Amino acid sequence: MRILLIEPDRLLAGAYASALEQQGHTVVHAVSAQGAVHQADQQTPDVVVLELQMPRHNGVEFLYEFRSYTEWLGVPVLVHSFVPPSELTRAVKLRAELGVVQILHKPATSLRQLCEAVAHVAVAA
Amino acid sequence: MMNNRQEVTEAIVLARTEYGEADRILTLLTPENGKLRLIAKGVRRVKSKLAGGIELFSVTNVTYIKGRGDIGTLISARLVTYYSKIVGDIDRTMLGYDLIKQLHKVTEDEPEADYYHLLVQAFAALDDATIDIELIRMWFGAQLLRLSGHTPNLRTEPGGAKLTAEQAYEFSFDDSAFVARPDGGAYRADAIKFLRIVFDGNQPAVLAHVGGAARLVEQTRQLVAFMGQQYLR
Numbered sequence: 001m002r003i004l005l006i007e008p009d010r011l012l013a014g015a016y017a018s019a020l021e022q023q024g025h026t027v028v029h030a031v032s033a034q035g036a037v038h039q040a041d042q043q044t045p046d047v048v049v050l051e052l053q054m055p056r057h058n059g060v061e062f063l064y065e066f067r068s069y070t071e072w073l074g075v076p077v078l079v080h081s082f083v084p085p086s087e088l089t090r091a092v093k094l095r096a097e098l099g100v101v102q103i104l105h106k107p108a109t110s111l112r113q114l115c116e117a118v119a120h121v122a123v124a125a
Numbered sequence: 126m127m128n129n130r131q132e133v134t135e136a137i138v139l140a141r142t143e144y145g146e147a148d149r150i151l152t153l154l155t156p157e158n159g160k161l162r163l164i165a166k167g168v169r170r171v172k173s174k175l176a177g178g179i180e181l182f183s184v185t186n187v188t189y190i191k192g193r194g195d196i197g198t199l200i201s202a203r204l205v206t207y208y209s210k211i212v213g214d215i216d217r218t219m220l221g222y223d224l225i226k227q228l229h230k231v232t233e234d235e236p237e238a239d240y241y242h243l244l245v246q247a248f249a250a251l252d253d254a255t256i257d258i259e260l261i262r263m264w265f266g267a268q269l270l271r272l273s274g275h276t277p278n279l280r281t282e283p284g285g286a287k288l289t290a291e292q293a294y295e296f297s298f299d300d301s302a303f304v305a306r307p308d309g310g311a312y313r314a315d316a317i318k319f320l321r322i323v324f325d326g327n328q329p330a331v332l333a334h335v336g337g338a339a340r341l342v343e344q345t346r347q348l349v350a351f352m353g354q355q356y357l358r
Contacts, residue, residue, distance in 0.1 A: 052215050060218045061181065069143050083215055090219045 001025045001122045004045035006036045006062065008054045016049070016080075019111040020118060033057035037065060045075060047121050049114075051106070052081040052088075063098040076121045079103045080114060132197075134158060135205065136187045137244055138179050139229045141165075151179065151199065152229070153187065154244060159235030163189050163199040182221050182248055183207040208252035217251045220258050224251075224265050231269055231357045243268050250329040257339060260329055263346040266353045267323045275356040278302035279321045290314040296348055298355050316344045323349075 003025045007013035010031065017027040028045065030036035032054060039045075048066070052059030059081065066072050077100050085091065085105055094100040101121050104114065136153035144150045144164060153161045165179075179185045179202045188200040211217050224247050232240055243265070250261045270276060281287055283300040294303035294317065295310035303312060319341040323332060332338060 056212075058212050058215060058218055060215055060222070061212060064222055068141055087216075089216055093219060 001046040001118075002043065003027045003118060004036060004039055004048045005029045006031075006033070006048065006050045006054070006059070008032065008051060015111065016114060019115055020049075023115050023119065025118070025122075033059070033062035033065065036062055040066065040072060040075075044071060046125060047118055048075055048077040049080050049118065050077055052079060052083050060094075060098075063094070063100070067098055073099070074125075075099075076101045076125050078117055078121050080106055080109065080117075082106045130190050131188060131200065132191060133186060133188050134161070136161060136179075136185055137183070137225075137241065137248075138181050138185075139225055150196065153179075154228070154236070154241050156238045156241040160232070161187075161189070162196045163187070164196055165199045180204060180207050181225075182209075182211045182218075182251070184245060184248075208248040210252045210254060211248065214254070216258055220262060221248070221251050223262075227265070227269060227353075231273060237272070239272050243272065246328060253330065256329050256333050257342065259346055260332055260338060260342045263342050263349050264323055264329045264332060266349045267320075268326065269357060270349070270352055271324055271326065273357055275301070275352065276324050277320075277352065279317055279324060288314070288317060298351070301352075301356075312344070312348070316341055320345055320349075 003020055005013060005016055005020070005027050007016060007029065008031050013029050013031070017029055020027050028039050030039045034057060050059045050062065059079070063077065077098070079094065079100050079102070081103070085103065088094070088103065091103055094103065101124070102117055104117060134155045134157065136155045138151055139154050139160065140152040142150050147167045149165045151163050151165055153163060155161050179187070183204055184206040186203040186205055189197045190200060191197045211221050225244070228240060228244055247261065247265050250256050251258070277296070278301055281302070282304055283297065283302045288294065288303055292305050293310040294312045295306050296312065297304045303317060315337070319335060322335060335341065
């Protein structure tokens with residue numbers, strides 16, 4: 001599977017990419033929303049792993065932009081974020097309107113759990 | 126006007142869709158020309174900003190060429206005001222999208238300038254972290270109702286009797302007014318008075334200073350949301 005990993009922290013991105021690659025995935029990393037659109041434009045990903053908190057354009061902006069292209073409407077997005085679920089009051093909307101299939105709280109999610117979630121999403125897709 | 130075909134206007138992005146492989150169509154709201162649809166050429170394949178050269182949650186000066194049909198061509202965009210703090214908060218960002226979508230949905234192609242100014246005010250309120258987002262949501266819904274000619278009767282019962290401070294009321298959607306019930310109602314004088322202040326068009330920053338604003342928003346926000354569902358398309 002080709003995973004588009006949108007993660008502004010390069011150290012964390014390295015760890016996530018390494019873990020996902022060990023599972024046989026190809027990981028393309030973007031540090032910003034604009035960079036992610038550019039990467040998706042090069043080759044459509046099978047799954048997107050997204051941090052919502054990013055400098056300049058946040059993950060929600062990315063999602064609205066991403067979903068405004070018909071060819072990317074069906075790409076599953078897994079939110080993996082520092083934003084606590086308790087603060088994400090509009091999680092239902094994220095799921096229903098923006099095609100977020102799962103929301104993981106980064107501090108409470110191990111690398112193994114992230115890999116399992118991606119594998120689950122990839123199988124469902 | 127710069128020449129026969131080139132025009133300049135302030136605008137806010139309402140929506141953008143793809144057009145061919147490399148172009149985007151932007152739907153913009155302007156103060157004087159209602160909604161404007163412009164092709165932003167080649168924005169997808171270059172490192173332009175997300176919305177095709179124009180930031181969302183901003184007021185931008187756009188230069189465009191009028192097309193023969195409904196769609197013009199974007200020539201350039203210059204940022205006038207960017208409400209940058211909105212995107213620093215996920216919930217405010219999502220509400221911002223919601224408000225844009227609501228306004229886009231309930232307005233025709235040539236909405237009055239008041240709708241443009243409403244959206245600018247909403248951005249300013251969302252940009253102010255001290256203003257509660259539920260207050261902004263409720264205020265915006267009320268202003269859409271007001272601008273669409275659906276301000277409820279907040280002073281008298283359907284029969285003409287003045288609302289009193291001693292009585293509790295229910296809202297009648299058929300009459301778009303409060304009616305007294307012998308067994309009491311959910312809305313007392315303070316809530317109805319708050320609705321009057323909201324529907325009078327006061328800004329969220331003003332409403333935030335009303336005593337007990339958070340409680341009053343909690344008491345009235347569902348009613349305003351139901352009014353929107355009932356009266357707006």
